[in-house]
Amino acid sequence: MTPVALATCAEVAEGDEDSPALVRALAVRGVEARPAVWDDASVDWAGFDLVVVRSTWDYAERRDVFLAWAAGLPRVLNEVDVLRWNTDKRYLGQLEAAGVAVVPTRFLEPGEPFEAPDGRFVVKPAVSAGARHSARYEPGQAADARAHVARLHSLGRAVMVQPYLDGVETHGETGLVYLGGSYSHAVRKAALLLAGQPPGEALYLEEQVERARPSEAECAVAEAALRVAPEGLLYARVDLVPGLDGPVVLEIELTEPSLWLGYADGAAERFADAIAAAVARR
Numbered sequence: 201m202t203p204v205a206l207a208t209c210a211e212v213a214e215g216d217e218d219s220p221a222l223v224r225a226l227a228v229r230g231v232e233a234r235p236a237v238w239d240d241a242s243v244d245w246a247g248f249d250l251v252v253v254r255s256t257w258d259y260a261e262r263r264d265v266f267l268a269w270a271a272g273l274p275r276v277l278n279e280v281d282v283l284r285w286n287t288d289k290r291y292l293g294q295l296e297a298a299g300v301a302v303v304p305t306r307f308l309e310p311g312e313p314f315e316a317p318d319g320r321f322v323v324k325p326a327v328s329a330g331a332r333h334s335a336r337y338e339p340g341q342a343a344d345a346r347a348h349v350a351r352l353h354s355l356g357r358a359v360m361v362q363p364y365l366d367g368v369e370t371h372g373e374t375g376l377v378y379l380g381g382s383y384s385h386a387v388r389k390a391a392l393l394l395a396g397q398p399p400g401e402a403l404y405l406e407e408q409v410e411r412a413r414p415s416e417a418e419c420a421v422a423e424a425a426l427r428v429a430p431e432g433l434l435y436a437r438v439d440l441v442p443g444l445d446g447p448v449v450l451e452i453e454l455t456e457p458s459l460w461l462g463y464a465d466g467a468a469e470r471f472a473d474a475i476a477a478a479v480a481r482r
Contacts, residue, residue, distance in 0.1 A: 201232035202479050205248040207276075208235045208255040216255040218461040218468070225472035231479060238269055250479050251276045252434065253283065256456045260329045263287055277434040277478055278454050285430055286454040289326050289360060298428045301421055301448040303441065306361045310353040316342035320364035323348050323399075325357045329456065335399040336364050348399055367442025373450060376414055376422040377459050377467070378436040380474030383419070385464030388412035389439075411463050414440075418447045425449050434474055435459060 204226065208215050215223075215235035226233040236243045238256045245251060251273050259266035267287070270280045278286075285291055289305075296302045307326055308314060316337070323345050324334035333352060337345045352359050373389045390408035414422070422438035429436070429452060437457040440447040461467040 201227070201230055202250075203248050204231050204233040204475060204479065205236040205243075205245065205251045206233055206254045207238045207251050209258040210237050210240070211258065212255050213237055216458060218459055218471075219254070221461055221468040222471060225468045226475060229472055229476040231472070231476050233475075238266070245273050249275070249482060250475070252475060253278060253456055255458075257329050259287070259456070260325065260327050260332065263327050275482065277475075279430070279432065282430045282433065282454050286452065287327055289328070289451060290358075291429075291452070292449070295425055295428050295449060295452070298424075300424045300428060301443060301446065303362050303365065303443070303448050303450050308349065308353075308359045308361065310356055310358065314346050314349040314359075314361070316345055317361065317363060320366075321345070322362045322364050323352075324360055324362075325352055326360050327357065333399045335397065365441050365443060365448075371442045374412055374414055374418055374440045374447070375453075375457075375460070376418065376438045376440070377457075377464075378426065378433065378438075379459070379467070379471045380435075380477065381433060382470075384467050384470050385460070386412045386414045386418075387460045387463050407458075409460060409463065415447070421447045421449060425452050429454060434478060435471065 206215055206219060213235065219235055223233045253276060256266065267280065267284055270276050270283050290307060292302050292305050318339065320336065320338055322334065322336050328334060335348060349359050374386055375389060376386045377384045387409050418440050421440060425438050426436060433454060437453040437459060439450040439453065441450050459471065461471060
């Protein structure tokens with residue numbers, strides 16, 4: 201059987217919740233897949249025909265190390281250029297410049313002053329995963345937000361400031377999943393950043409997820425975002441929230457997104473087909 205690694209991190213060494221079903225579906229297709237921790241020096245990465253980046257959720261604080269690891273692999277998907285583009289959320293500026301509707305975002309490099317926007321807003325690192333070190337603030341919490349920005353800047357990390365869109369509370373966040381270049385399914389996630397919740401240190405925040413059927417407008421915005429992204433994607437998830445004039449991109453996940461394969465019939469099989477086809481193309 202063809203050996204494939206599903207790259208993960210030490211805190212979830214056996215892979216995410218999608219891993220068991222994906223491993224079984226790949227086995228049926230003649231692919232022997234197993235989770236492997238990305239920064240484990242004992243792993244023989246040359247022994248795999250392909251490394252699929254999955255739950256490497258601890259990369260954000262060591263992005264340079266993570267990208268160097270990926271660049272040293274014989275073959276990795278998504279490809280290293282995709283990972284480099286996607287792991288810094290400044291790509292939102294490229295989406296906006298291309299006419300894609302995105303959440304308005306201001307980036308602050310270390311040392312740049314912070315001014316609290318009007319209304320509720322969110323502060324998070326420009327390189328982030330799992331909502332770590334992210335928090336939502338009310339208009340009267342400018343001092344807390346300023347301290348948050350200062351902490352991140354002191355670590356040499358750029359910061360992004362975004363308005364907290366009220367539609368997240370009523371509609372939730374819609375994640376559209378694409379496998380092998382084609383739309384597969386969608387989920388809806390409840391609001392993640394809660395009022396008064398301090399910036400988290402855990403690997404990820406627990407999410408409330410349910411099946412969803414995206415609207416035509418949501419599909420159109422997601423596909424417009426993917427047209428701006430690098431080509432040749434094995435997997436993608438586009439997260440949308442309601443804006444004032446329709447859905448807007450919160451982020452486009454091409455590195456280590458949860459794909460929620462258990463929330464759609466046949467999704468694990470579709471992803472296994474895409475991985476097996478990628479192996480065969482080699």
